[in-house]
Amino acid sequence: SQQGEEDPQALSIQEGENATMNCSYKTSINNLQWYRQNSGRGLVHLILIRSNEREKHSGRLRVTLDTSKKSSSLLITASRAADTASYFCATPKSGGSYIPTFGRGTSLIVHP
């Protein structure tokens, strides 16, 4: 079963707008990661946030983590057509394993 689930499943916006994706998970975690996947290709690691962190920035990316709600969000500011991709959150498998398990992803389309 999936540990993390992204919401929405699909998101369509115009270039320059912000895109927000959410991830909810079921069990306690020590870290959460976000990845991007361009169509039919491998995943690229974007950012890792630890359980003792509430917010983290990387360029135009902002990730928040709320462990009390078991949720995380990924914000992409000033989106570009090149941001078109699927975005996945990954959390360690339940039971203390460190193997990241992935949600089904949010498909983001940014229209030029």
Place this chain on the structure above:
Amino acid sequence: KAGVTQTPRYLIKTRGQQVTLSCSPISGHRSVSWYQQTPGQGLQFLFEYFSETQRNKGNFPGRFSGRQFSNSRSEMNVSTLELGDSALYLCASSGGTNSYNEQFFGPGTRLTVL
């Protein structure tokens, strides 16, 4: 550093055949994980190898197997292929030495079973 490489990139097989996929991790990485990605099931973890030993295993039938060599290169094998095995197979490597495992993914092998 060179990234994770996977060969072949595309493969077409027929039901009942077997297939072997190869993955070369980033130099120095000792952990190699395999994932199956399909539109219906998303990204599913197959197994992870570390220093030539299978360290973690997902919920896949025994037709799916793998191994890792002393140079950390890994292969996965699928025997008696079924139509449902059509998928993008992704390999990822990591340092594997702590609990914060950033995975570095290869471009994947697209397997089509006819």
